[in-house]
Amino acid sequence: xxxxxxxxxxxxxxxxxxxxxxxxxxxxxxxxxxxxxxxxxxxxxxxxxxxxxxxxxxxxxxxxxxxxxxxxxxxxxxxxxxxxxxxxxxxxxxxxxxxxxxxxxxxxxxxxxxxxxxxxxxxxxxxxxxxxxxxxxxxxxxxxxxxxxxxxxxxxxxxxxxxxxxxxxxxxxxxxxxxxxxxxxxxxxxxxxxxxxxxxxxxxxxxxxxxxxxxxxxxxxxxxxxxxxxxxxxxxxxxxxxxxxxxxxxxxxxxxxxxxxxxxxxxxxxxxxxxxxxxxxxxxxxxxxxxxxxxxxxxxxxxxxxxxxxxxxxxxxxxxxxxxxxxxxxxxxxxxxxxxxxxxxxxxxxxxxxxxxxxxxxxxxxxxxxxxxxxxxxxxxxxxxxxxxxxxxxxxxxxxxxxxxxxxxxxxxxxxxxxxxxxxxxxxxxxxxxxxxxxxxxxxxxxxxxxxxxxxxxxxxxxxxxxxxxxxxxxxxxxxxxxxxxxxxxxxxxxxxxxxxxxxxxxxxxxxxxxxxxxxxxxxxxxxxxxxxxxxxxxxxxxxxxxxxxxxxxxxxxxxxxxxxxxxxxxxxxxxxxxxxxxxxxxxx
Numbered sequence: 340x341x342x343x344x345x346x347x348x349x350x351x352x353x354x355x356x357x358x359x360x361x362x363x364x365x366x367x368x369x370x371x372x373x374x375x376x377x378x379x380x381x382x383x384x385x386x387x388x389x390x391x392x393x394x395x396x397x398x399x400x401x402x403x404x405x406x407x408x409x410x411x412x413x414x415x416x417x418x419x420x421x422x423x424x425x426x427x428x429x430x431x432x433x434x435x436x437x438x439x440x441x442x443x444x445x446x447x448x449x450x451x452x453x454x455x456x457x458x459x460x461x462x463x464x465x466x467x468x469x470x471x472x473x474x475x476x477x478x479x480x481x482x483x484x485x486x487x488x489x490x491x492x493x494x495x496x497x498x499x500x501x502x503x504x505x506x507x508x509x510x511x512x513x514x515x516x517x518x519x520x521x522x523x524x525x526x527x528x529x530x531x532x533x534x535x536x537x538x539x540x541x542x543x544x545x546x547x548x549x550x551x552x553x554x555x556x557x558x559x560x561x562x563x564x565x566x567x568x569x570x571x572x573x574x575x576x577x578x579x580x581x582x583x584x585x586x587x588x589x590x591x592x593x594x595x596x597x598x599x600x601x602x603x604x605x606x607x608x609x610x611x612x613x614x615x616x617x618x619x620x621x622x623x624x625x626x627x628x629x630x631x632x633x634x635x636x637x638x639x640x641x642x643x644x645x646x647x648x649x650x651x652x653x654x655x656x657x658x659x660x661x662x663x664x665x666x667x668x669x670x671x672x673x674x675x676x677x678x679x680x681x682x683x684x685x686x687x688x689x690x691x692x693x694x695x696x697x698x699x700x701x702x703x704x705x706x707x708x709x710x711x712x713x714x715x716x717x718x719x720x721x722x723x724x725x726x727x728x729x730x731x732x733x734x735x736x737x738x739x740x741x742x743x744x745x746x747x748x749x750x751x752x753x754x755x756x757x758x759x760x761x762x763x764x765x766x767x768x769x770x771x772x773x774x775x776x777x778x779x780x781x782x783x784x785x786x787x788x789x790x791x792x793x794x795x796x797x798x799x800x801x802x803x804x805x806x807x808x809x810x811x812x813x814x815x816x817x818x819x820x821x822x823x824x825x826x827x828x829x830x831x832x833x834x835x836x837x838x839x840x841x842x843x844x845x846x847x848x849x850x851x852x853x854x855x856x857x858x859x860x861x862x863x864x865x866x867x868x869x870x871x872x873x874x875x876x877x878x879x880x881x882x883x884x885x886x887x888x889x890x891x892x893x894x895x896x897x898x899x900x901x902x903x904x905x906x907x908x909x910x911x912x913x914x915x916x917x918x919x920x921x922x923x924x925x926x927x928x
Contacts, residue, residue, distance in 0.1 A: 373657045373666065374526055377423045378578065379430045380642055380650040381412050382617030383476070385439025387645045388464050388688045390680055393441040393699050394756075394773035404676055407645040409464040410684035411675035415649045416468055418678070426523050429531060430469065433617035434476025434538075434582035436461050437490055439645075441772055442695045447482040448896070449698060453489050460691045462493035464684055472517050474535035474580040475500035476617065480545040481778050484552060499535020499580065502561040506554050515565050518574055529656060529663055532574030534565050536581040536604070538618060539596040540589075543874040547780070547891060557596035558583055562608040575663035576612050576654060579604055584619030585626070585639060591874045602628050605637035612665050613638040613652055620644040624672040640670040648672040699769035704902035707909040710761040712774060715754035716817045716824055717802075718928055721914035722761060722774060726752040727831035728913035729901045730866035730894065734783040737888045743785065743864055747852055749832030750866040754824045766908055768899055775895040777825075779868035784884035786865050788857040792847055793879045794828070795835060799846040801827035802839045807922040826876040831917060833857060840922040848921070868894060 387407040392399040399407045420428050437443050442460055446452050452459045465473065473496050479487055491498045491513070501515030514535070521529040539555040549555075562579060569577050584599030597603060601616035605628040616623075616639060623641040630637055642648040655667035710722040727750040735748045759774040786794070803819045805811055816839070818824070836848045850857045864887060874882045902908060920927040 373655050374523055374529070375423070375427065376521060376523070376529060376531075376576075376654050376656065377419060377428045378531070378613070378615070378652040378654065379416055379419055379428065380433060380580070380615040380640065380652065381409075381431075381646060382433035382582075382615070382642055382650075383435045383620055383644040384409060384412075384432065384461070384646050385435055385478070385644065386437065386443030386461065387440055388442060388460050389685060389692055391692070393695060394758075394769055394776070396696065396700060396769060405647045405674075406676040407647055408675075408680065409461075409468060409646055410680035410688070411678060412646045412649055413464075413468045413681035413684045414678040415673050415675060417681065419651060426521060429471045429519055429521070431471055431533060431578070431580050431615055432465070432473040433580045433615050433641075434474045435478045435617065436465075436473065436476065437487070438478040438481045438778060441699045441769070442691065444772075444778065445695045445698055446691070447486055448893070450694075451482075451486060452493070453486050457691075458493050459490045460688060462490055463687055463691075466493075466495040467684060467687055470496040471519055472497050472499055472533050472535065472580070474498070474582055475503060475513060475537040476582040477538040477541045477544055479537075480541050480548050483548050499533065500537040501534055501565050502536050502539070502556040502558060503541070504554050504556060506552055509554075512553055516569055518569060518572055527658065527661075527663070529576070530572070530574045531576045531578065532566075532569030532572070533578045533580060534562060534569065536561060536579060536583065538582050538598060540591060540598050542595055543591055544870060546873050547869065547889070555595070558600040559603050559607050560596075562604050562611065566608055566610045570610050575656060576665055577610055579608075579611055579614045581614055581616045582618045583616060584621070585616060585623065585641070586619070590877060592877065601639060601641075602626075605639055606631050609633050609635075611637050612654070613640070613668060613670075615650060615652070616641050622648055622672055624650075625670045638668050638670055640672065642672050646675055648674060699767065699772060701768050702765040703768060703771065703899055704766045704906050704908050706761045706763055706766050707907065707911070709763045710908070710910060712754060712759035713757055716757065716827060717813065717920060719829070719916045719918050721910040722759060723752050723754060723829060724831060724910070724914045725761075725908065726750075726775065726894070726898065727829075727866075729898050730781060731832065732901075733781060733892065733897055734864060734866040734888055737890065738783065738864060741887070743887055746785070746862050746864045747832060748783075748864045748866065749830055751828045751830055751868075751871065753826065753828050757824065761908055766902060771898050771902060772895060775898055777868075777870065777895075779870050779894050781888075781890075781892045781894050781897065782867055782869055782872045782886055783888035784865050784867055784872060784881060784886050786863055786880055786884055787859065788850070788861040788863070789859040790880040790884070791830070791833065791857065791863060791865075792850055792859075794881070795830065795837075795847045795850070796844050797878055798826075798828045799837045800843045802837065802846075802920070804842060805839050805922065807840050807925070811927055828871065828878065829918060831915065832863075834917045836919055836921045836924075838921050838923070839927065848924075
């Protein structure tokens with residue numbers, strides 16, 4: 340346990356011991372008057388330091404003309420501090436900071452901060468901006484605990500995660516909370532307690548990195564433990580920064596505590612004034628939830644993702660009998676596309692940014708023709724078959740000489756990016772990273788034919804039901820019931836049709852292998868990514884399937900190395916159309 344965590348625990352125990360012993364003399368009456376303070380919050384920055392799209396090698400832009408990055412956030416923060424007074428403001432972040440762009444990847448894998456004197460770019464930028472505390476997101480664990488520890492060491496701000504505890508001792512592995520004392524000129528100091536909660540899904544999504552080391556506790560139960568501690572230490576305002584959405588739902592089953600529990604914390608934990616949350620990548624300018632025990636209104640806000648928004652929360656505190664009490668609160672979100680980047684942050688990032696740009700623009704192969712992922716959510720495309728080919732070959736080599744070597748090897752991949760393209764001619768690291776945008780690793784499991792059928796039926800819920808003969812609107816065909824593209828899995832190595840005229844659960848037809856129907860008890864070796872195998876997306880059978888291979892090979896890096904080794908990307912060597920959408924046997928396209 341770190342000295343910081345030990346101090347927090349000891350202080351918390353003392354606070355509980357003295358809770359409630361304040362005397363009337365300590366609450367000497369003073370004229371009631373009010374002061375306003377402002378809390379700013381970012382979340383889900385995901386490695387976006389600058390307003391730059393490394394996959395396009397251009398300034399970031401999307402259909403809504405959002406901007407991204409901490410350099411934009413910094414400009415807004417400086418403006419708020421100037422308007423409200425720096426002594427009246429605090430700045431927090433709700434997690435998912437050190438994974439998501441090639442900038443993060445470069446300093447985790449190509450030139451890792453664990454083996455150099457480099458400061459992580461996100462630590463460098465956040466320290467310059469002056470964050471007061473940062474909460475752990477689930478993606479903080481993607482690159483392993485040593486790199487996470489090094490980043491925390493480099494951060495000036497405390498990095499919080501009260502519900503991430505040691506698997507051996509049960510004690511917090513990270514600082515659970517911090518109390519910031521705001522020395523407002525001419526006023527009694529204002530104490531703001533901030534509790535950080537991370538996502539229980541880490542236990543699934545990064546099982547290989549945390550199993551046996553960390554456990555992730557329920558957000559509500561953890562908040563119920565620590566909020567009274569902060570109040571006991573004199574916190575006038577209590578905030579929770581939670582890396583959890585507010586829907587109350589989970590993308591996994593019931594084996595772990597609720598994934599998106601931010602609103603549940605507000606409803607069920609007395610003494611919380613506001614919850615600053617993230618994880619869901621939504622914009623929630625202001626939402627009020629009634630606490631079930633106290634009837635008090637708890638404010639919630641979420642600032643979208645990647646530095647596109649900054650949440651700004653205003654509290655009015657009134658001094659009553661010598662103590663500060665929150666008497667009003669409101670929040671909004673500010674759009675970072677309204678301001679220029681902070682030149683200080685741009686200059687600070689230049690060296691690391693330039694190094695990353697150079698890395699992603701390295702040419703690794705020549706493509707015989709242009710391959711696009713634009714139609715990959717509803718058509719079998721060659722560019723996704725490239726992923727399948729690499730995964731299949733890697734797993735086939737890995738199981739050679741084992742008892743399972745004689746089994747058919749098939750592969751699973753999803754359309755992560757509709758904008759991915761291999762241009763005809765030179766293909767760069769950037770092109771490959773644009774196709775496979777997540778830092779997933781490769782595993783192999785065994786499934787039966789019956790389990791494959793179940794798996795495909797579950798995946799096919801991605802499509803809307805369209806009657807035979809009815810017009811097919813491609814824009815409305817996919818993402819049924821909110822299913823994201825990354826949760827639509829396609830299989831290679833077997834042949835099948837998806838009948839979109841049928842209801843969910845009855846759509847897979849003609850499932851065969853090498854011209855023969857797949858038997859229910861037939862066994863397959865399946866190449867699959869760690870996110871899916873560990874339960875991400877809730878697909879059936881894979882979490883309990885026997886694991887044959889798990890060498891922690893990053894799929895994106897495997898794609899890069901495969902292309903580099905061959906020097907050529909030729910769809911004639913890997914494109915194998917094996918699935919299609921149909922209605923009553925008639926192809927849709």
